[in-house]
Amino acid sequence: MKSLLLFVLCIAQSFFCFGQSNFGFGFKAGVGYSGWGKTLSADSPEAAYTPTGAKALGIFASYKLPYRLRGTVEAIFLQSGSQYRNESAVSSSFVGAPSNAAEVTYRVSRVYAPIRLSYDILNTKVTPYVSWGFGPSFVQQASRSHRDDLSPNEQSENLNLEASYNRELRLAFPMISSAGVRIFERLTLEASLILGRKFYYRFQADDAVCYEGCAPPELSYNNRVIMFAAAYNILP
Known part of the structure; x- marks a missing residue:
């Protein structure tokens, strides 16, 4: 009986110590906007890149570090993109005729794995903090959808990521800056800004060398994201 009681006490102490661990692990989800940017100088002044949804x-x-510091590693499935709208007359690459109000939306699905360092502003139960980090972003899929006056129904096309002129899109290292609040080491609410370089790529049917007359490169600001997220720590 004493041995059983001692065993139970040891297990209880282990759980107590485990609960006081400096480690944390949990799940994270968020929504936001992505893809804003300046219009190219060669384009119409009436054209612009506008934000589109992100999740x-x-x-x-x-892991808790000394001096109110904390290191965090994340693995996030991120869907983002950008939207391009031209109010002036343009030529549609889908129908081969002039049209008005062309709207092109780029959608990119990727895995983003940033390494972040955060600083707790206050050492309290409800802890405001700021953080900064960066990490690799691996694109899994990308597509373009098009809509204009001549083709009001959305038409979609997948991007050939294996083509040599698109391979640089597969890997990037965006930076992430965040500010948030951690509640009782359990629930975290934060706002983040993800910034990476803009990408040019071509929607081509094959991997042929682009000579004069091939489709011009298109621009996407999918690496610019404003994210509002919540995280739940199961190991407080």
């Missing part, structure tokens, strides 16, 4: 879902692991 994220993933996991995180964190």
Whole structure:
């Protein structure tokens, strides 16, 4: 009986110590906007890149460091993109005729794995913090949809990521800056800004060398994201 009681006490102490661990692990989800940018000088002054929706879902692991610092590693499935709208007359690459109000939306699905360092502003139960980090972004799929006056129904086309002139899109290293609040080491609410370089790529049917007359490169600001996220730590 004493041995059983001692065993139970040891297990209880282990759980207590485990609960006081500096480690954290949990799930994260968020929504936001992505893809704003300046109009190219060669385009119509009436054309602009505007934000489109973004969403994220993933996991995180964190560790408390001295001096109110904390290191965090995340693995997030992120969907983002950008939208291009031209109010002037343009030529549609889908129908081969002039049209008005062309609207092109780029959508990109990727895995983003940033490494972040955060600083707790206050050492309280409800802890405001700021963080900064960067990490690799692996694009899994990309597509373009098009709509204009001559083709009001959305037409979609997948991007050939294996083509040599598109391979640089597969890997990037965006930076992420965040500000948020951590509640009782359990729930985290934060706003993040993800910034990466803009990408040019071509929607071509094959991997042939682009000579004069091939489709011009198109621009996407999918690496610019404003994200509002919530995270839940299952190991407080």
